[in-house]
Amino acid sequence: MDFSLSEEQELFQKTVRGFVAHECPPQTVRAIFDGKRAAVPALAQGLAEIGVAGLVIPERHGGAGLELLEAALVAEELGRGAVPVPFLGHTLATLALARGGSPAQQATWLPRLAAGDAHATVALAEDEGSWLPPAWRVEPANGRVTGRKHHVPEADGADLFVVGCRGGALALVEAGPEVRVTPEPSLDRGRPLATLDLDGAPAALLGGADAAHLVDAGSVLLAADAFGAAHQLVRATVEYLKTRQQFGQPLAQFQAVKHQLANMALEVDPTRGLWWYAAHAFDHAPAEASRAAALAKAHITERAQQVVRDAVEAHGGIGFTWECDVQIWFKRVMFDRLWLGAPELHRERFAAIEGW
C-alpha cells in the first residue's frame, strides 16, 4: 500500500507553490481583491504555462493528461495563497469536455483551453439551493437553451460554458449575443460570480458526460482549496500571535491561546488524507467516488469554517478589519463551503449513498 504522492506529483505541487509565492504574494491578492484586476490575465497565463489550464486535458489535445488528484493539489496551493485567478470553473469544464465531448468538440476546444487561449467554466446552480442535478430545470430544445443559471464562476471573459441541464445532462454553450453575463455582488471578491441568462443560446449536448461526476470533482477541488486556505490561516495566525505582545509577552505564550491554536490544527491538519483519497477514488475507484467526495466536501469545508472563524477571533480587533488579510482567506473558505451546496446537502448525499 502506498498512500503518498509520487515524486512527480510532489514536484508539480512544489512548482505551483513556488509560482504562487513568487507571482501572487498577499499584496497581489489584496490588490485584486480590492478590484485592481489588471494582474489577473498574466497570472492566469502564467499558471497555464506551468500546465494548470490543461491539467486534466489529454496530451493528444495539448494538455498534461493528469488526473483529479493533481488538480486537487493545485487547488490546495491556490487555497493556501487565496489565489484570485480562474481555476475551479475552467478545470471542471475541461474535465467534462475531456470525459464527454465528441471528437469534434474536443478537437475544436481542448487545445485552445489547454493553452490558456480560451477560457471555459461551468453553470450549474439554479434557484436557491438548486446545486445538484435533480434540481436543474434548464433544458435544451432544438439545439437551443433558455433559462437562468446562478453563481457561475469565471464567467467574465469566458468563451465556453458547460451548462447543467434537466436530468443531469450537460450542454456546451459558447459565449454570444444569446448569453448574458450579469455580475453578482460576490462575497469572495477573488472569485467573482455571475448570473447567466440564456435566451435561446445554441447548445450542443456533451453526449458522454455525467453531471454527477462534475459534482464529485467540484466537491474534491473545493475540499482541497478549503484545506489549503485553512491550513495556511492557522500558520499565519501562529506567526501573528508570536509577535503580538500583551502583558509583556507574546500572545502565543498564553496557554489559552495556545490551546485554541492547537484545536484549530487538530481540526484541519489530519483531513489531508480525506481529500487525497476522494481525488484518488475519482480516478481509480469509481464505486467509491461519490461517497468519498461528498464526505470530503462536507467535512473539510465545515471544519475549515470553524478554523477561519477562530483565526479572526485569535487576531483580535485587527482580524475583524477589512485591512487585515484574514478576511480574504475567511471568505475563500466561505465560498468553498457554500458553492456546490452547503455541508448539509453533501452529508445527506453521503447518507443516501451509504444506504442509511
Place this chain on the structure above:
Amino acid sequence: MNLQFGEKYEQLRAEVRAFCAESWPLRGAEAKLDERAQAIAWRKRAIAAGFLHRTVPQAYGGAGAEPDVMADTVIRQELDRAGAPHVGSVQGTHMLVPTLLECGTEEQRREYILPTLTGEITWCQGYSEPGAGSDLASLRSRAELVGDEWVLNGQKIWTSQATEADMMFGLFRTEPDAAKPHAGISYLLIPMSTPGIDPRPLKMMQGGVDFCEVFFDGARIPARNIVGRRGEGWKVTKATLKHERMLIGDTTGTRMSFDALLALARAVQRDGRPALEHPVLRQRLAEIAGYVATQEWAVARMLTAFHQGRDMEVLSELLTTKLFGTNLQQMIAKLALELIPDQGLREPDPDEATMSLRGFTRGRWVSQYMFTLAYAIAGGASNVQRNIIGEIVLGLPRDQRPAR
C-alpha cells in the same frame, strides 16, 4: 498512490489466514483450558510462526523481523478477523517490552520478554500518584537501597489491573537529594506478590472496577530489578509513554464504536421509523463519519510515511492522533445516548460497567459515555496534548514552568 497491499503482502495475508484457520480456536484438550491458558497457548504458536510481536529479536523469543508497518497491518487485520486473542496485557507488550529492549539488561530481557508476550506474566504500570498526575516528575514514592534490596514506601494511584497483574513497572524516587526532580527517579520491576504491597480497587464513576490505588509499606525487591541506571528512570520512561499514546490512537476502536452506533441507529425508532432514517440524526451521523474517515486516512498516510522512513512529514497527524481519537470516541458515545435516552437514566448493570469495545449492549453505551472521559485523562491528558500540538506542530513558545 496505490491502495492495494500488493502481491507480497497478499501472500503474507494468505499465510496468516491459513495459520489462523489451523490454530484458532484451539482444539481437543486445549479447548477445555480456561480463557487465559488458551490465549497463552495460542500466542506461543503465533509468536513462533512469526505473526505476533514479529520484530522482537530471536534471542528473546521473537522472529527478529525488520519493522514493517504494512505487514503489521495485514497481520492485525487477519488476526482480528479470526477473533484470535492477539491483544494481551498491553501494558506489558506495548510498554514494558519496548522499554526492556531499549534499556533492560540481558538478564531482564531473557527473564521477562517472552513470558510477557505470551501473557504468562501480566503487568501494571505504577506511575501516577495522588500528588503527581500530569506533573509526573513530582512523584514522591521512595525506594531505598538497603543491602541488596530496594525497600519501597509510598502510594501509587490510577493503576489499572493492579489486583490481577503479576508484576508492576514503576517509578520511585531513589535519589532524594538530586538537584532536579527528574534526576532522582528510578524505573523498577516489582513482583506484585511481594509482602508489603497492598492494591485496593477504586470504583470508577460508571460503577466498574479497573484501576486501583497501591500502597507500599516497606516492600522489598531485589536490587537487580532496576531498568537503566539509578536516577535515570525518567529517560527510561520516554519510550514507554510514546507507545501508550499510539495505542490509544488506534483506529479499530473508533471503527468498532461507530459501527455499533450505526447498528443502534438502525435498531431504535424515531417517529415510527428507524432513527437512521431521521433527517437530523443522519446529519449528525454523517458528521461523525467525516471524523472517522479522516482518522482512517490519516493513519494510512502515517503508515506509508513510516514505511518510507519519512516520519517527519506526518508529525502533525502523529501528534494529533491521541486527542483526535479521544474527541471522536466522546462524540460517538454522546450521540449513542441521545438515541437511547431512557437507558441513560439507568445505572449500568455490574457486568456492563466494565470497559470493552466488543458487544455493545444499551447498558454498555451508558458506561462508554462515561468511560470515554478516561481517554481524555489517561496516557497524557487532553490539555497536555494541546500543549504538545502547540509547541511541536505549530512551533509555539514553550510554557514557562515555574521554577522548582
